[in-house]
Amino acid sequence: MSTISARVRRAMTLTAAGLLAAASISTAAHAETAGPSSAAADGSTSSAAPSTPAPGTASPTSASPAPTSATATTATPTAEASPSTSTATSSSKPAPSTSAPNSQAPTSSAAAPTSEAKATSAAGNNPEGYLGAWSANDGLIYFTGYAFDRDDFSQKVTTFYTLDGTVVAYQIAQLRSQELDPYGLPSVGVFGAVQAPTAGQHQICMFGGNIGPGQSGIISCFNVYVAQKDPRGDIMVDTPENQIRINGWLLDDSNPQQSLGLWIFDNGRPIAYFVSNAASPYLYPYGVFGNHAFGYMYSPSTSGSHQICVLGANIGFGQNAWIECADVTVDTAASDPWGVMYLSAEDPDSNGLTDFFVYGVAWDPNVTWPVRVGLFLDGQLMPIDYPDWIADLDYSDLNPPGITGKHGYDLWIGEEGYELAAGNHEVCLYVYNQGPGTGQLVQCEYFTV
Incomplete structure (x- = not known):
């Protein structure tokens, strides 16, 4: 009997075309030729799986074109141990029965085959065994089983x-x-994994390279469904003080412990990206540990309806997925800053040029402290090295009804270094926003120097 290395070299001459030719062996041919003992059953639980070729059934001849060695070594799965029997996906596993041979030759207690089987057996035995398979969250199809050839168990x-x-x-x-230890075949098992190209139904088949005078062929096939694992979660959106606040959680079942990235969209426009890594103890009772919560709040730039959507970033066998969308309405004008402006013509530096003082009050309904103001002179923002840009003077007599506190400002236009040219000018008051809302150009006035 040839050595293992010689057998492997012989098996490596098989091509993908040869394997597929073996897979095309018809069920009818199998029915016409009696099989060996019960150990020759293919063990597949799938009705779509082809039957195991019986000894003597036609198979690819030696004239089949030989493949390159690169095809045989593609994506070789490895493993150090087989999964527990509780993981197996098939309840029909062909194993040598009490009629099975020992590691050298059939025992005297072997069941007597039919006359047809004897004729086939005289020509040798085909490889036989069992294949089971299942999918996991990572998009891999895992397989386990065993294979042996009765012509030489060694x-x-x-x-x-x-x-x-x-x-x-x-x-x-x-x-x-x-499972084969009781039959003296402790080391004929297989275990590995192959990557599924897509989610959905797939069929994995085991093909056995023959040893001795039999024929190579398909041992068993198994149908496996690979589920797509997209991000999932839940969000809640509300509008405190006309701001938009989004809270929620999301996870990917490909790795339930890992925190995911997410994008927030407002009316189709991405406005934020971050990782959902806040504590989420409310998921613990469901067996989901790790940090998966997030929270985000911002002031929208416009009033009206806003559709808020969250897109989860995929990490496993799946794709980025929309978690949820929610529609809210805000009135940003209710949160915008406001103010009033007055002009006074004077010549405080006695240089013979008319200067102007701009004074009034400015406030933001979101805060109680003073706000910052700015002046646009003839369309240009005046330099901010003016000392009185903060509206913190006590001009309470200028406060409108309902507004209390110190919100006054008093700015000098035309002081030394900033003299005004003769002619017409325009000055506008701008109040910077605090909290929700946006900064506002609240009033403009014309004057002549």
Whole structure:
């Protein structure tokens, strides 16, 4: 019997075309040829899985075109241990029964095959075994099982794997398989994973490279559904003092412990990006730990209706997803600053040039402290090194009804260094915003020097 290295080299000459040809063995051909003992069942629970080719059934001949070694080594999954039996997805697992051979040759207690099976058996045995598969949150399809060839139990079967008809991996069946320990075959197991290209239904098949006089062929197929794991969550939007506040949480089931990034949109325009990494103890009773909460508040630039939407950033096998949208209405004008302005013509520096004093009051309904003001002279913002840009003087006699406190300002236009040219001029009062709302150009006046 050839060595393992020779068998592997022989198996590597199989091409993807050869594997797919083996997969096309018809069910009818299988029905016409009696199979071996119950250990030859394919073990698939899927009605869509092709039947295991029986010994003697036609398979790709040696004339099949040989593949390159690169095809055989694509995406080889590895593992150090097989998952527990509670993870297996199939209840029908062909294993050598009491009629199964030991590690060298069939025992005397083996069940007697039919005359057809004897004729087939004289030509050798095909590889047989079991395949189970399942998907996880990471978009991988995990597989487990075992494969052996009755012609020589001392050699390890090389198994190839197709996903939706395309060869994606190969592996030598040499891991321990506890289910076969009682039969003297402890190291014929396989375990690995292949990446699903998309979410949805996929079929993974195990193909066994023959040892001895039998034929290579499909051992088993398994249908697996791969779920798409997009971000999910919940948001709440309200408008305290005509500001927009968004609170909520989001997570990605691909990694429930990881905090996600998110975008906030206002009427289709992105206005913020950050990570939802605040504590979220209200998710603990549902088995979701880590930090997944977020909160954000801002002052919109316009009054009216605002549609607020949150887009979650994907981290696993899925895509970015809209978490939720909410419509709110705000009146920013109610939160805008305001003021009044008066002009007084004087010549305080006695230079023979007429100067002007601009005075009045300015306030913001969102705060009780003084606000900053600015003056536009002939369309240009005056330099801010003026000492009286803060409206903190006691001009309470100028306060409108309902406004209390110190909100006065008194600014000099035309002082030394800022003399006004003769002619017509325009001065406008601008009040800077505090809190919700926007800064306002509240009043303009014309004067002549």
